[in-house]
Amino acid sequence: MELKPLFSHLRYEFLRPNHSFPVIVNARVNGLQIEKLLGVLQRHRGVICYSIENIKGTSLSLCMHGILLDNEYRPSRQPQYHLNPNMQEVV
Numbered sequence: 001m002e003l004k005p006l007f008s009h010l011r012y013e014f015l016r017p018n019h020s021f022p023v024i025v026n027a028r029v030n031g032l033q034i035e036k037l038l039g040v041l042q043r044h045r046g047v048i049c050y051s052i053e054n055i056k057g058t059s060l061s062l063c064m065h066g067i068l069l070d071n072e073y074r075p076s077r078q079p080q081y082h083l084n085p086n087m088q089e090v091v
Contacts, residue, residue: 015042
């Protein structure tokens, strides 16, 4: 598993000794607090989801959407437009 670099105030801790199940914690959390946190997370590991597929009882059709088009139309992608600074305040 490839882990992304974190900001200096965060660090990775792992629920398993072989560096699996990474958890992001504050870098200032001390050893006793980390042990307690990891203990709670290990006891309740079944409720932690790392992807949409891991969420039990949730249909993927609720998490995804699609835009249905008629056969004679093709999808197109338009560039992002910059907003006038005066309008940014309104939006």
